[in-house]
Each structure stands twice: as C-alpha cells, then as structure tokens.
Amino acid sequence: MIIRSLRIGAAAGALLALAACAGIKAVPAGPYVHGGTSMTVGRTWTDLGLVPGSPKALRMLTIDGPALNTLFVIDGLKDGEYIVRATSKERPTPTYRRGISPSEQVEFLADSTAAIGFQRVETDNIRPVTVSGVDGVRVDLTAQTAAGLNVSGTAQLVEVGGRLYILFYVAPTEHYFEATRAEVEAIMGSAKITG
Amino acid sequence: MSRPIVRAALSSILAASIATSTVTPAFAQRAVGQRPDIATDEGGLWAQSDKAETEAKTKAELNRDPELTPYVRGVACKVAAEYCGEVRVYVLDRPYFNAAMAPNGYMEVWSGLLLRARSESELAFVLGHEVTHFAQGHSLASWRKTKSAANAGMVFMLVGGSIVGGLLYLGVLSSLFAFDRTQETEADALGLARAVKAGYDPSAAAAIWRSLGEETAASDFPKTRRSDTRASIFNTHPITPDRIAALDALAAGAATPSVGERARYRAQIRRFLPAWLTDDLRRRDYGQTLHLIDRLAADGEDLGVLEFYKGEAFRRRRQEGDLEKAKVAYAAAATRPDAPVAVWRELGDVEARLGLTTEARTAYETYLAKAGDADDRWLVEASLKKINGGAAS
Numbered sequence: 001m002i003i004r005s006l007r008i009g010a011a012a013g014a015l016l017a018l019a020a021c022a023g024i025k026a027v028p029a030g031p032y033v034h035g036g037t038s039m040t041v042g043r044t045w046t047d048l049g050l051v052p053g054s055p056k057a058l059r060m061l062t063i064d065g066p067a068l069n070t071l072f073v074i075d076g077l078k079d080g081e082y083i084v085r086a087t088s089k090e091r092p093t094p095t096y097r098r099g100i101s102p103s104e105q106v107e108f109l110a111d112s113t114a115a116i117g118f119q120r121v122e123t124d125n126i127r128p129v130t131v132s133g134v135d136g137v138r139v140d141l142t143a144q145t146a147a148g149l150n151v152s153g154t155a156q157l158v159e160v161g162g163r164l165y166i167l168f169y170v171a172p173t174e175h176y177f178e179a180t181r182a183e184v185e186a187i188m189g190s191a192k193i194t195g
Numbered sequence: 196m197s198r199p200i201v202r203a204a205l206s207s208i209l210a211a212s213i214a215t216s217t218v219t220p221a222f223a224q225r226a227v228g229q230r231p232d233i234a235t236d237e238g239g240l241w242a243q244s245d246k247a248e249t250e251a252k253t254k255a256e257l258n259r260d261p262e263l264t265p266y267v268r269g270v271a272c273k274v275a276a277e278y279c280g281e282v283r284v285y286v287l288d289r290p291y292f293n294a295a296m297a298p299n300g301y302m303e304v305w306s307g308l309l310l311r312a313r314s315e316s317e318l319a320f321v322l323g324h325e326v327t328h329f330a331q332g333h334s335l336a337s338w339r340k341t342k343s344a345a346n347a348g349m350v351f352m353l354v355g356g357s358i359v360g361g362l363l364y365l366g367v368l369s370s371l372f373a374f375d376r377t378q379e380t381e382a383d384a385l386g387l388a389r390a391v392k393a394g395y396d397p398s399a400a401a402a403i404w405r406s407l408g409e410e411t412a413a414s415d416f417p418k419t420r421r422s423d424t425r426a427s428i429f430n431t432h433p434i435t436p437d438r439i440a441a442l443d444a445l446a447a448g449a450a451t452p453s454v455g456e457r458a459r460y461r462a463q464i465r466r467f468l469p470a471w472l473t474d475d476l477r478r479r480d481y482g483q484t485l486h487l488i489d490r491l492a493a494d495g496e497d498l499g500v501l502e503f504y505k506g507e508a509f510r511r512r513r514q515e516g517d518l519e520k521a522k523v524a525y526a527a528a529a530t531r532p533d534a535p536v537a538v539w540r541e542l543g544d545v546e547a548r549l550g551l552t553t554e555a556r557t558a559y560e561t562y563l564a565k566a567g568d569a570d571d572r573w574l575v576e577a578s579l580k581k582i583n584g585g586a587a588s
Contacts, residue, residue: 090416092479097513101544102574114477119255120288126571137574144255 023049027061034059035075036195037165039187045071053085069171069180071187076163076195083112083166098162102126102137105157105164110141113170118143118151131158131165132193141170152177156188165193224330227277237298237335244297251285251303258286258306266463267304267322270315273393274323274386278330290474292407293427296325298334310471311406311487313494315460316390316399321426323393324386331385333378379432380441387445396456397446404434404442406490413486415512457494468497469535472504481512499531503538510545521545529558536565540575552582 027045031038035057048060061071074083079098086093094111097104106123114121121143129138136158143151153170169184171177231237251257258264264286272279281300291307302325312318328334374382387400404426411424423433464471468491475484485508492501506524509517525542528534543558559579566572 090414090419090480094479101578103540103544103571111477124570126574128573128577146255147250148253148255148257 023047025049032061034073036193037073037075037167038192038194039073039167040190042183042186055081055083055085057081058083063180064176068176070169071184072166072168072170074164074166074168076160076165076193078163083109084115096164099159102157105159106137106139108164109139109155109157109166109168113141113143113153113168117146119146120144129156129158129188131156131191132160134158134160134193136165138188142173143170150174154181154184154188156191158193160193160195163195165195167191225332228281236339240335241299244299244301247297248283248285248299248301251287251301254287256287256289258288260286260467263463263467267309267318270319271302271304271322271326274319274389274395275326275329276389276393278326282326288470288474290471290478291427294321294325295427296329298329298332300329306467306471306474309464309467310475311410311490312403312460313406313490314396314399314457315463316396316456317403318460319390319393319395320386320400320403322386323389324382324426326389327382327385328374328378331378331381333374333382337374337378374432376432380438383438383442384445387442401439401442401446404439407434408439410483410486410490413482415480415482419480419483458496461494461496465497468500469504472500472507476504476507476511479511481508484508497533499528499534499538502528502531503535503541506538506541506545510541518545518548522549522551529561536562536569539565540571543575543578547578547582555582 025047027041027047029041029043032041032045032047041061043063045061045063048062048066050056051058051060055074055077057075057077059073059075060066061073063069072083077083077096080095082093082095084093093115094108096108100108103126106126110121110123121141123139123141125138125140127138129136136156138154138156141153141155143153145151150173151170152173153168155166155168157164157166159165167188169180169188171180231241233239233242264284267286268282268284271282271284275282278300282296282302283300284302284304286309287303287305289305289307290310291305292311293305294303294308296302302322304322308321309318312321383400387397390400391397404424407426408424411422412420414420423435425433472484472488475487478484485505488501488505488508492498492505502524506521506528509521509524522542522545525538525545528538529542539558539562543555543562546552546555546558556579559575559582562575563572563579566575
C-alpha cells in the first residue's frame, strides 16, 4: 500500500513512505549486502529499510530522498511474487513468473514501474550483462511522474536459480539522474549474486 | 429516403418523444455563458473545477497530439451546440471508459472511451450525455444534495483525500455529485437527442452501453462480472437494462450504422491503438481486453495490430492453453501487412516454448531480417542460437 502510494515527485507521498519505513539506516561507502545481493557503494546512501506492503526482497536506497533518487534493490523474487502489491483482486499488479524470457523480465519491470504510478513508461537500450557468471539484461527506462516530471531509470536484471534479482535506479531526468549515474553504474558493475 | 433526411425526421421524432416522455428535466437548463458569483455554493464548485482543470494541463497522461484533442472537441462541440464556446476538452491517456464535464465547461475524455467507441456516433452520444449533465445543472443539484447531508468543508476535505497520485481528477470530483437514476435517464435521452440533432446515428447510444455490459461480463474476475456496468469508473448509477431499452425505443426504426462512418472514426484513432492497447493490457483484465480487441476487429481493419495484441493478451494471461492461443493469434497477425515487427519475435518465443523449433527458427530469422538494428536483436540472436543447439545460425 505504501509503495503504491509513493509517487516520485510527490513530496507528501514520499514523506508518508519514509515515515512508514522500518529500520532506516545510513549506508556508508563500501560493501552493502541485502540477502543474496551484494554490491559496493561509493558514497553514503540511506537504506529506507523494509517498506510496508512491499516484498521483503525489496529495499530502497536513496541519496537525496526517494523523490530525487532511488535505487531499488530487489533480492531474488520468487515465482508469483511482486514488486508492487495489488490493492484488490480486480486490480492485479505484475507478478514474476519463474523462467520468463529476458524480454519478459524487462516487461515485468516496465509494468511494475507503471504500477508504482509512473506514466508513459518506455524501455530502451536493452543490452547484455553478466552478473556472477550469469547472463542477464541491462535496460534504460524513461517515464513521467503523474504531475508530468520527466524521470529516467536504468536497471539490471538477472535470474538465478529461478529467482529474479533486480537493481533499478530512477531519478528526475533533469540534473539528478546524470548527477548520480556514474555512481549507479559502478554499483551495478560491482553487484554479485550469492543467493 | 437519404440518410440526412432520415436523420432529420428521426431528430424531430426524438425531440417529440423526449418532450412527451417521462423524462422531466430536474433543473432548468443553464444559460449560455453563465458564470456564478464566487460567493455562492455554485461558485465554490466552479473554483474546484477550475483547480482540477489547471492540474490537467500538466498531467503526464494529457494527450498532446495536435490532432486528437481538436477532433474530440469538434465532436463535443457538435453535440454541445449552444454551449460550444464553453467546452474545453482534455484527452487523457487512461485505459478506463470515462468522460466527465465540470460545471465550468472543463471536459475530460479518457482514451479508454475513445478506444471503446466504435464510431463517431457512439462517441457523440457519450459526450452528449455528459453535456446534458452540464446543461441541466445536474452537478450543482447533486452537489446541493451532498452538501445537505454533510458539512461543505468536510466534502471538500473528502475531495482532497481522494486525490490520486497527488492530482485532482475531475472524475474524483464528479464522484461526489453522485448522479441519480433520474439524472442519468435524462442525460441518456437528452444526450441522444443532442447527438441525433447533430446528425449522428441514433442506434449508437444503446450500442455503446450494451457493449460496455458485454465487456463487464467478459471480465476475468468474478466480482467484476457480478457487478453493475457503469459508464464511468466514478459513476454511482449503473447502466441498467431499462436504460438501454429506453434508448433502443428512442432509436427504433433507425438505419444501422454505416461501415464507412466506423472507418472514418478508426482513421482518427488508428495511430493510438498500440499505446492504448498496451495501457489496457496493464489493467491485467485479459478477458475484457480480448473482448475489446474482438470488437475492434469486427470491421476487419487493423487486423495485424489487433491480432498481435490478442496474442499479447494470451501470452500474458498464462492460463491453460493460452500459449497455443497466443501462437495462433501471432501467426494470424504475421499474415497481415500492418503487423508490428515484434510479432515475429513473440511468435518465435512462443513456438520455441511449445517445442516447435523449426517454426521458431523461421520466426526469429524473419524478425532479424525485418528488425534492422533493433536494440533487442542480440536477444533474438541468442534465442536462435539456443534452439540451434548452441551453434551460430
């Protein structure tokens, strides 16, 4: 519920989400481990902890606040799990299915991004990546907040042992995305799956 | 008798029918150019409507196509007639059936409605229905009823609490008006009269309400199938069989809609079909999407695009037998000149999953031949390599 109501660019929603997060903590430069996902961050981030209503697999890291930059760390979704929880049976949200193709993984991420509340979600520049010796995909995204603010994103998806591991970074296109892109690229390049 | 003469005659008959029917306007028709004093309750309602309209101008969902909104506004203007100068249309790309008109003349038309209208006549009837709510002051009447039951400040707080994603939708505001049965019946009858007077097909009114009922019945979800059909996701009063019967009676004897009229309407929305169908698939009610696609395909146009999205619906739904159905739909699309290139990639994926390696190889190779420098080319090459047993193709 909380993640569904969160709209990047909607300060009130972001504040609500922050208030509801359990276990907010600073992440100093160096190794960061969430479940079977490990990576190295080059500067201090804030881990918003477990966001109520979202799967335990998900963590949100931010530098300047979730409205300005968010790195979603999704540690091994199992078959049938989601990024965004449905509010009713009649309004289902995307669920991960074990064994889906790489293009369906990208589709799952794009649809989940739309389910968060972003509009006009488009994917671009799908390219190969190898994480811990496993082939995966990198993809860039563009979207808009409900209020019309342009946002950019980049993501890395890899399926290991029938579980989907995602790093997904999103920030306003103007200034914030490019300002942190090098840091995010380094983080994604350092990622390892040990799960 | 030529169609214009038939329509002129029908218009007179309809006007007479409505005049003698049980539909009695609940409110005096508004004066053209009317603007209330800001100090009045109606002025407050206008202020809320002005706010919603201001927000609409920056919404991400606002369709900024230079031709679509003027086209829809043109249809709205025809049925609004004397109020044409007061109507300001905003098309929003939202995959739900909805149109609404605020007391200040701000009209929202959602892409879910444009995708479901089969002709300009159907669109005209729905817009005529909304213009009638506007012309007859239904919003104000309902607003006063709501206010009498609750403190006005509390009601506006409710509006604030209903803001979706930080934005005030006209539909949310409209939902507080809660049009009653009498108002909806009046909007049906007078909306139809407006559409017919503007030269539109009378049978379109019942047709679009009926098709909405059929789409409700086609839902994947039992609760949706059991629910009433509504002309808007915000409406409180359902489209009941007696409302459809009343429209049928008013249109009795009218000629059937011409294929030519539907073709002209399709030409207006054709370029939006891929984006709007993608949005519709994201609702994840595949039964309804499949019903919608069949309706769109009924006139035999855009079959390459429509069969492709039919395949997409089956592929995403993943019920027993859906993979085979997706294959059939993709294969049908692939025979059409307007098929998107992606159809060969998806067909290859489905055929590979079904173990049809020879067919999958052909589909992948066709995709690679047609896709140029598509950024997912390497993915298809990898799939091809996989079904070739690891050897390069």
